[in-house]
Amino acid sequence: MSVSPAINPVEPFLRTERMPHIWCPGCGIGTTVNCFSRALVDSKLPLDKVAVVSGIGCTGRVAGYVKLDSFHTTHGRAIPFATGLKLANPSLNVVVYSGDGDLIAIGGNHFIHAARRNVDIKVICVNNFIYGMTGGQVAPTTPLGATATTSPYGCFEAPFNLPFLAESSGAVYVARWTAYHVRHIAHSMVEAFKKKGFAFIEILAPCPTLYQRRNKLGDGLETMRYYKQHSVIKNGASTRELKLDLKGEITVGKFVDIERPTLQDAMDQRYREVLKESYCGRGGA
Amino acid sequence: MDSAAVQAHDASGHDQAGRAGEFNLVSANPKSVLTGAHFMDGDHAACEGALAAGANFAAGYPITPSTEVVERFAARAPLVGATFLQMEDELASSIAILGAAWGGAKSFTVTSGPGFSLMMEHIGLAAMTETPCVFVNVQRGGPSTGLPTLPGQGDMMQARWGSHGDYEIIALSPNSPQECFDLMIEAFNLSERFRTPVMFMMDESVGHMTEKVVIPPADQIKIFPRRFTALPPNEYLPFDANGDGVPEMVKAGDGYRIHVTGLTHDERGYPALNWRSQQKLVSRLVGKIRGHADEITHCNEYLMEDAEVVLIAYGITSRVALAAVQKARQEGIRAGLLRPVVVWPFPEKRIRELASKAKAFVVVEMNLGQMVNEVERCAAGTKTVLIPHAGGNVHAPEEILQVIREVTQ
Incomplete structure (x- = not known):
């Protein structure tokens, strides 16, 4: 009797020869990659036309593990790389996959401008409230009072509310989930892939090694329990109301799902209006 | 000019x-x-x-x-x-x-x-x-x-x-x-x-x-068209440089599922964070330029056949230097101009050749001494004089001519 080996359904999406990955036990990033794989299956996107762009950091390593065209760029600059990639090759579905420090601190300017332009890229931000790769420094997402190596007496800066930032900058799709909400994440990713324009998904995820431990918030499993008990799904909630604290309720859900012309559509439309037959189109490469 | x-x-x-x-x-x-x-x-x-x-x-x-x-x-x-x-x-x-x-x-x-x-x-x-x-x-x-x-x-x-x-x-x-x-x-x-x-x-x-x-x-x-690979995805290694040290390329969306990273990487493009990979990759990146310096280097030479004073200048400065060379020739001074069109890689082979013949190199540049250090390195002891200028306007031909006169005395 032969028993066929169990195949993990996400394996076809991973560069398995690169395993084991670098993420710590209990880290939430791998969970989000599982969701991403599921979303790729469910969305039926042609995988040869999906490109993943990451910056630097723990989440920035996602690009290195997915079996897709994938680009591990510089710190903070995944979004402008993705913008160039998408404009040059419009047939690609370009997904930016990076962390809160990368996208919102050093890359914050690119984030707001890409949202403003409504570049047709999907941005997945794994928010673990800390700089993981460099050893647990304070981030623009670190909640007030939380301890980090560079805020040893507790964070005294107000953090960004990422869905609010994304919406006010012009994103057409904004959702937030925690690493506990695996089905919701995958579902949101499918919706985002289908959406034309700048789509943003924030995923709160544990960093048990650096954030949870230093702040006495338990291990990865306890954090999942915490997410389960303290998350409240409020689809359509005002993004203004989505502030996060060190402890307390976490509002999750889909908050924005609107239509407006993408950068490419707006560019094409303007050129066509003004230049008429002289407009050559943008053939791409 | x-x-x-x-x-x-x-x-x-x-x-x-x-x-x-x-x-x-x-x-x-x-x-x-x-x-x-x-x-x-x-x-x-x-x-x-x-x-x-x-x-x-x-x-x-x-x-x-x-x-x-x-x-x-x-x-x-x-x-x-x-x-x-x-x-x-x-x-x-x-x-x-x-x-x-x-x-x-x-x-x-x-x-x-x-x-x-x-x-x-x-x-x-x-x-x-x-x-x-x-x-x-x-x-x-x-x-x-x-x-x-x-x-x-x-x-x-x-x-x-x-x-x-x-x-x-x-x-x-x-x-x-x-x-x-x-x-x-x-x-x-x-x-x-x-x-x-x-x-x-x-x-x-x-x-x-x-x-x-x-x-x-x-x-x-x-x-020169992009060097896209003809290999199918299962045979293609994105950073495998064949022969001349330059790998063939693909573009995203063509089914190759490449990984591209700024980390030190192997031929597959995968991160390889160790000294051997670093040695191999960085040596190749540097080598593909240095090893082809003869193919890349591009200089223009003016009145150089019998020149004993060799002016070296690039960009706008080379035009003022040429005016000075022409004035010097009118005075009977055997001056010539070597103008690197490709400035990096530096035309060191040519400067070494000239060093054995020339009496002096005069480097004219709109900074207080950058490329002159490269000239001096290749000049192997041949007198090298810098005519510096901090920028804001170009040199006057007369100030260059004055230096040419001085080095020939």
């Missing part, structure tokens, strides 16, 4: 088409080539050169004295099937062009001093990921904000090694609007040939100088 009046000897010994060696060049796309005689400044000519070279993507951020390049590209792009995007800063511009290159475009960005400083990290990323692209720097006086509207040549060492880590670069230095056109094509061709970022080191004087620019018919412009 009419350089055309003096017959230049192309010291590289081969024309641009010959440089490509065994590779098949293609003609430029007529749609993008503005064939004809024009009265045009260097910035605009550089833009036309990029279009003729096949550039179909540019990203930039406004900065004096370079802005006219992208202003023209913004106007021309929709008429020729190209894309322009003004980004939020130079960091974004300099990486958007890398994304575009991996999307299959031929891309470039344009800046000046402060913006060039901001772009350094992505010059390193382009070198590390072997992304063909061109960075135009219309140099102004520095450091810092310096002299936004006035010329300088203070970024020459920054062009070579401004990004961190160890790498080699290719940089060109045009001295006229005509060359802004011609050499831009060479810059793109070199970037494709060697899969490397190429620095196009203009200066404010050349950028804002208006002269006759002749743009030939498209079929007379030879383009």
